[in-house]
Amino acid sequence: EIVLTQSPGTLSLSPGERATFSCRASQSVSSSYLAWYQQKPGQAPRFLIYGASSRATGIPDRFSGSGSGTDFTLTISRLEPEDFAVYYCQQYGSSPFTFGPGTKVDIK
Amino acid sequence: QVQLMESGGGVVQPGGSLRLSCAASGFTFSYYGMHWVRQAPGKGLEWVAFIRYDGSNKNYADSVKGRFTISRDNSKNTLYLQMNSLRGEDTAVYYCAKADGSYETNPLVYWGQGTLVTVSS
Numbered sequence: 001e002i003v004l005t006q007s008p009g010t011l012s013l014s015p016g017e018r019a020t021f022s023c024r025a026s027q028s029v030s031s032s033y034l035a036w037y038q039q040k041p042g043q044a045p046r047f048l049i050y051g052a053s054s055r056a057t058g059i060p061d062r063f064s065g066s067g068s069g070t071d072f073t074l075t076i077s078r079l080e081p082e083d084f085a086v087y088y089c090q091q092y093g094s095s096p097f098t099f100g101p102g103t104k105v106d107i108k
Numbered sequence: 109q110v111q112l113m114e115s116g117g118g119v120v121q122p123g124g125s126l127r128l129s130c131a132a133s134g135f136t137f138s139y140y141g142m143h144w145v146r147q148a149p150g151k152g153l154e155w156v157a158f159i160r161y162d163g164s165n166k167n168y169a170d171s172v173k174g175r176f177t178i179s180r181d182n183s184k185n186t187l188y189l190q191m192n193s194l195r196g197e198d199t200a201v202y203y204c205a206k207a208d209g210s211y212e213t214n215p216l217v218y219w220g221q222g223t224l225v226t227v228s229s
Contacts, residue, residue: 001170031213033213033215035215035216037153037216039153044203044219044220044221044222045145045153045203045216045219046219047215047216047217047218047219050208050215056215056217086152088152088153090153090155090215090216092212092213092214092215092216093213095158095167095212096155096167096168096169096170097143097155097158097167097212098155099145099152099153099154099155100152101152102152102153
């Protein structure tokens with residue numbers, strides 16, 4: 001099983017700041033089958049990024065993903081008020097298709 | 109547009125059973141793999157199970173293997189999760205999610221709003 005670790009656990013930032021989150025895998029994620037999701041309280045997750053770096057349809061270009069192998073990063077270039085949420089990475093290259101524990105972005 | 113509507117959640121005693129359903133619309137259900145993902149109260153996301161577009165392959169998390177069964181009825185555009193031998197740690201909101209393709213190696217692109225399962229005596 002591929003274990004995903006996300007850091008930091010919580011990120012306290014102000015609107016307009018840059019946010020960078022890390023997702024580290026216990027073994028290489030095949031073909032960069034790594035996705036990112038955003039979840040706000042009381043809502044279902046929202047699909048953001050696939051293939052480590054490709055934005056899903058309708059996702060603003062302030063969201064970007066990078067990385068390969070075991071180290072991946074999600075960056076939000078300038079935080080908007082609606083971006084304060086929890087962000088999860090997930091690998092979908094090998095079963096079980098595990099999620100990371102999440103990074104919460106809250107308002108400083 | 110894509111819609112996924114879960115149902116069947118509720119309160120069940122430990123050791124009991126429950127069957128969740130996910131009614132799909134807005135896309136050709138029989139072309140796409142489907143997942144179940146759960147989220148315990150105040151916790152993160154936990155992947156539960158996957159089924160291929162035609163039901164020919166199923167994958168499970170170790171925590172539910174042997175107790176839960178994922179299935180689908182493509183004629184009814186419906187995904188199911190049969191949950192047996194339920195435990196307190198199965199208490200969670202259960203989401204169904206549409207994969208971005210027929211097979212396993214696709215991200216989860218659309219999610220339902222979830223149904224709450226509470227295992228308690």
